[in-house]
Every structure is written in C-alpha cells, then in structure tokens.
Amino acid sequence: MQLSSFAPDPYILILTGAGLLIALVAWLPLALKRLPLSLPIVCIGIGAAIFSLPAVTLRPLPLDYPDFTERFTEFVVIIALMGAGLKLDRPFSWRKWSVTWRLLAITMPIGILAITALGGWMLGLSWVAALLLAASLAPTDPVLASDVQVGPPKTGEEDEVRFGLTSEAGLNDGFAFPFVHLAIALGLATTTGKPWAGQWLLHNVLWEIGAGLIGGWLIGRLFGWLTFHVPADTKLSRTGDGLIAIAATFVSYGVTELIHCYGFLAVFVTALTLRRSHRDHEFNRQMHDITEQVERLAMMVLLLLFGGALVNGLLRPLQLVDVAAAAAILLIIRPIGGLIALAGFKARFSEKITLAFFGIRGVGSFYYLAYGLNHMELTVGERLWAIVGLVALLSILLHGLTVTPVMRQLDRSQGRDPDADDAAPPPSRREPASA
Template sequence: MDPYIVLLAGTGALILLVAWLPMVLKELPLSLPMFCVGFGFAAFGLSTGDTPHPLAYPAVTERLTELVVIVALAGAGLKIDRPLGLRSWSMTWRLLGIAMPLSIAGIALVAHWLLGLGAAAALLLGAALAPTDPVLASDIQVGPPRSGEEDEVRFTLTAEAGLNDGLAFPFVHLAIFLALNDALAGDWVWEWVALDVVWKLGAGIGAGWAVGAALGWLSFHMPNRARLSRTGDGFVALGVTFLAYGVTELLHGYGFVAVFVAALALRSAERHSRYHDQLHDFAEQTERLLMMVLLVLFGGALAGGLLDPLDWWGGLAVVAFLFVVRPLAGWVSLLGAPAPREERAAIAFFGIRGLGSFYYLAFALNQAPFGHGAQLWAVLGLTVLVSIALHGVTVTPWMRLLDAKRRVQGVLPFGRG
C-alpha cells in the first residue's frame, strides 16, 4: 500500500471532519477536542507503528504547538469587538494581574509538595499550566466579528486567553534560568527582569501594535484601488500572524503577545468592515485543522504510554490544579467585580488547559535540563486530558443556563436560539 496515497486519503477525511464535526457535535455533550483525542488513542492503539511521544520528537512538538497557538491568538484578537480600555477590560486585567500569578504559585507549590519536584521543574509546571488556552477554549469564546456575541463571560475568557499566553513566558524563562543556575539569586536575576520581563513584553506589545496598525492602514485607509481589503482574501490573516510573530521574535520580544495585539490593532483600524469576517473565518478554519491534527497526535501519545510515569500523587495534583487552584485564584481575582456571582464563578472555573501548555513545556525542555521530562509530560498530559473532558462536557449546558438567565432579566446582549 502506497503511504502517499494513504496520507492523501487520511488528509481528505480529516478536512471533511473539520468541516462537519462541529455541526454534528453542537447539540451533544461532546466537544471536537474530545473526539479528536479519542480517535487518536484508538487509531494509534490499534497501530503497530511508533506512537508520537513528545519526548521522542521534541523539536517537532515545540514547532507544531507553537504554530497552532499563534494562529489561535490571531483568530481570538480578530473576533473581539470591544475596544481596548482600562474599565471595559477590567475583569480581564484582574485575571491577568491576580489570577495568573496566583495560579502559577499555587500549581508550583502543589507540584513541589505532592510530586517532589524541585524549584525549577515546579515553577515550569506552574507557568505552563496557568495560562488558559486560546485553542481549546473556542467553545466559550466570543462569536465572529460584528456578531454581537460578546457577553462578559465570553469576552473576559477570550481576552484572557489571548493575553496570558505571552504573559506566562517570563515565568517559563525564570524556570529555565533556575534550571541552568545553581544559585537562586545572582546577576542572572537582573538579566531576567530586564530582558525577559521588561524588554520582551514591551517589544511584543509595541511591535504587535505597529504591525497591526500598519496593516490596518494598508487594508482600510489606502487609496481605494490599493486597499488590501478589496482582495477579499482571508489568508491575509496568516500573513498578519506570521509577520507580527516573526518581526517580534527577531527583536527578541514575545511573539505570542505581538500576534494578539496585532489582531486587536487591525480590528481597531476599521471595526465595521465585512473583511474582518473573512480574515477571522480563515484563521478559525486553519486553527481547527491544526488543532485536530495535534489532538489526534496527543491521543496517540496517550496510547503510547504518555501517562505511565503517573502515580496516585500525580492524579491528586491534577485534581488540585483544576478544581482548587484555578477556580480559587479566579474567584479571588474577581472579588468585587461588577458581574453577577454565577458569571464570576463561570469565569473562574473555565480555565481550560491545552495546546499552549504543551508548547511551554516543550520549549523549556528543549532549552534546559530539568531532569523530570517524563513526569512533567505525564502530569501535564493528564491535566489537559481531564480539562478537555471536564470543560467539554460542562461548557455548553453552563453557558445555556447563563444565557437563559440573561434573557429572563432582559440583559442578554445578543440573540441566541
């Protein structure tokens, strides 16, 4: 049997599933990520070939997860209608400034106490698992551009997922510094503050906004015949994504931050153009295809023994991460926020973990010897697996209840059937 022909047939089937499955699963307590992981587990479990364990393919794991995350970040930024502001984004700032540091610290402490990890490995696990995922959280994000599907819960979780991926990077680099340096303090601390916190965050925000604003002007404000928006080509979204990411990384900034900021800047250049729909739709379709591929491979890694290093303490740690650390950190950060209690509870609970966590762990393990690679992948893999199942089953009924309550109160800002 020709492997090339098999690859073509498999690719065709995957593309059709990308298009059809979301419609089929929409009314079921089953998400597309759950199906993909299950399919990968079954397919690789029945196969006699090698399984895609991330420790066996470290470079490929890093690059593939990096690609899907930056595409997802661009899609998230393109569909946010609300202009950037201190008050209008206040709940997002609370999650970024309070909930994420608390989550990193909480996960690191649990990892140290229950799993016996050292400071570097525990901090790495905290930094990798604290950010919510822009890929797997699509079921609880705002709707397409100009659709009006932007209630406070969906908006806050979308904006959080778009920004906290880049903001977790300084802590990933801090874990790398700890792994490479025996002393807990020294000259490298100032290097970390100056380079990994101040410069890289500033470069990510500045370069991202510059690229997005420039492309926004080219798209919507050039003389009529020269506007990029006249092309109607949705794949321009990938051009914006890759250019913002590449330029920022060349400047040694955080490309994740830049991609999301560039998408926000592009939207701000002209908020009401239908061209945003085409850009968003292409980014979303590309993201969904890449996500399915990676989750099938994740299922294959599970079939190949990814979780074998786990013991009962590892399982208990995962329960603490998902049911204690994130909900508690989110709840604390939203105390006094101008939102009903049930909405604050939803925001605190739906801290979905996913492919961004895979990227951070793969990146760090490729940079420094942490010495707990198999255990870290096992704990992170189980956390993502439980998150996919838990949040995939609960997100639809929970959001329907919130939407129904808003309709009764007459405050639902958009129409949902």
C-alpha cells in the first residue's frame, strides 16, 4: 500500500473517538473531584475545540436537526431520572418530602410566571413564545445536577440540600410538561380559534399527570417483584446485572407514552417504586451504577454537540436584553422563588440559600424547547434557542465553578469530612432461603 494513498477511515476515527470519550467518562470525575470545575464545563470545552477544527464540517445546531435534538435529549433525561430515583434512600412520605413539595408547588410556578412576564414585557416575545420559554427554563435539570445530588444508594450522602435538589429535579420535569402543552394549545388556538381550555385541563393536566403517576407505580411494582420477590432461582437480583434498571426505564417510558401520559414522571416514580421493593439490597447499587455510566456517557456526547453548536452560531441571535434576562433567571428569579418556598422550613439559612441558588438548567430545557418548537410554528425559534442555550451555558459555568467549594463547606458544617474516601457499597446481604 502506498503511503500517499493513505486516508483515515471514518469508522476507525469514530472508534478511536468513542474510546477516548469512554476513558474520559471514567477518569474525569476522579480528576475533577476536588477542583472548582465540573465535568460539563470540560465537555463543552472539548466539543467547542473539536467543532472548531477546519476538518469538522458538521454544524450541530438544534434547529437543523429538530427530531434528533428532541429524541436525544429525551433519552438523556429519562436515563437521568431513573438514576435519580434509585439514589434516594429516604422513604416516600408527604412529611419527609416537604422540601420537595415546597420547591415544586411554590418555586416552579413562581419561575414560570416570572419568566413569562420577563419574556413578554422585557424581551418583546409573544405571550405564547414567552410561556414556552418559561416552561422550558423553570424546571431544574436532573442530568447536569449530579454534583449537587445525593450519592449512590446507601452511602449516607443524603442531607436535606442534596435530597431536595435531587427529588425536585426528578419530579419537576413531569410537572412542567403541562405548561409546555399550554403554550402549544394557545399557539394552535390563535390560528384555529378552537377551544383549548377543557382539553388542556382534562387531558394534559389531569390525565397525563395522574396516569403517569399510576403507570410508573405499576411498572415499578412489576419490576420490583421480578427483581426481588419471585422464587429464588429466577429473581433478577441474582444475576447481578444492573441493566435491568435500563430495561425498567425504557418500559416505563414507552408504555406510559403509548397511553399518552407523562413518561418523565412515570420513569421517576418507577425508580422510586423499584427502590422501595427492597430498599437495603446491594443490587440497588448495581442498578444505579450502570444507569449512571450510561447517563454520563450520553451526557458527554450531548455536551460535546452543545459545545459545537456554541462555536457554530447558536448564540448569534442574542440581543443585549436577552443576556440581562438570562442573568436575572439564574441570579434573581430562581433564588428568590426558592427562598420564598423555604420560608418557615426548618433548616439553616446556608442550607436554604444553597437549595435556592442551585437551580441548574440544562438538558431538560433543551428537550422542552425542542418538543415545543416541533409541535407548533414560531418565527422566533432561533432566538429562543439562543436564550435557552445562554441560560444553560451560564448555569453550567456558574454552578459548575461554585458547586465544589459550596458543597464541601456544607459537608464541613454538618460534621462530614469532604476529603474522606467515598463510602463503600453496603456489604453483601444474604437473602433468607424462603425469599
């Protein structure tokens, strides 16, 4: 073979790049553990560098690939929701989850109202576009918030702050969806003139939330029985194969979407129910670990593409007022809404301000905006993507640079050593012969 005819095989390049990406997935979290730097920041930087190369001609702008953007962000979110639900050690109850209800019932509606008003009056958007922007940016993100979430199952890393941020991110994705559908319904009503309120309230709110909760619980019960409670020779926990969590994720999301309810909500409820089936079993750690690995790999691919979109003009449509609005969303609206919700809650002010401040935005916002734009016609799609992209970028930078020192100080204030080795998985638990 002549050297002059040598040309890199794209397949080989893809394999090499995939290997390097997987190596980074395994190594970077360890390297960044004590640094004021987060994995998402590094991923965006790498993506920006790759897509700035002259040889790379792909422009991964979301409006150029609307269906892929919606589906890929959807995939990353549902994996993250399963991981978040499996992490939570705290049993479900209205009283023990009071911090969650405060953030969902008070902080998120405040965010939706405030961002809608900001979009309509300050940014000059139509009220439909402003509402879609608000519905996309009000919920916190379950994907990019791993540094402020609880640790793996049974590691003891579940203080009130980490629990609140994890449970909020798990549930608010489902509860934000009705407002995305409200924006779509209002957008369609302006062109068709058809009534929308009854359909929205009965189907998009009552049915889709109710069926999502019940469907997620039933599927979680089924997988919990198959995993822990069928006769000993065939129970799935004996396989040691944590991939069953991925199976539960896909089945829960697929079945509930087939009956037209909120799959995001169903997946998180499935995860909670599956964990509740045998809360202390070591297999919960195995299910969590495989879910976290898949989530981290998918997240890194998405953030590489996000970095590529940034250097290919994603933020070009921004106006100066949009930058001010993005800062207000992160630094004023979320913190104030969080502190209002936590008024009277029994916690130190340092814990309340941490809960209020770390309202991380990211992949969930990308999904909601992609979904909304794919289901209605808006002429301001590029500007909405620029605003959401800027808010996500600022959130990743702001929260990523502050999360390590803030959470380490929180651990010290609660008597934990942030430099101690990670807790080992719980010891093997022998099952009774009659199980």
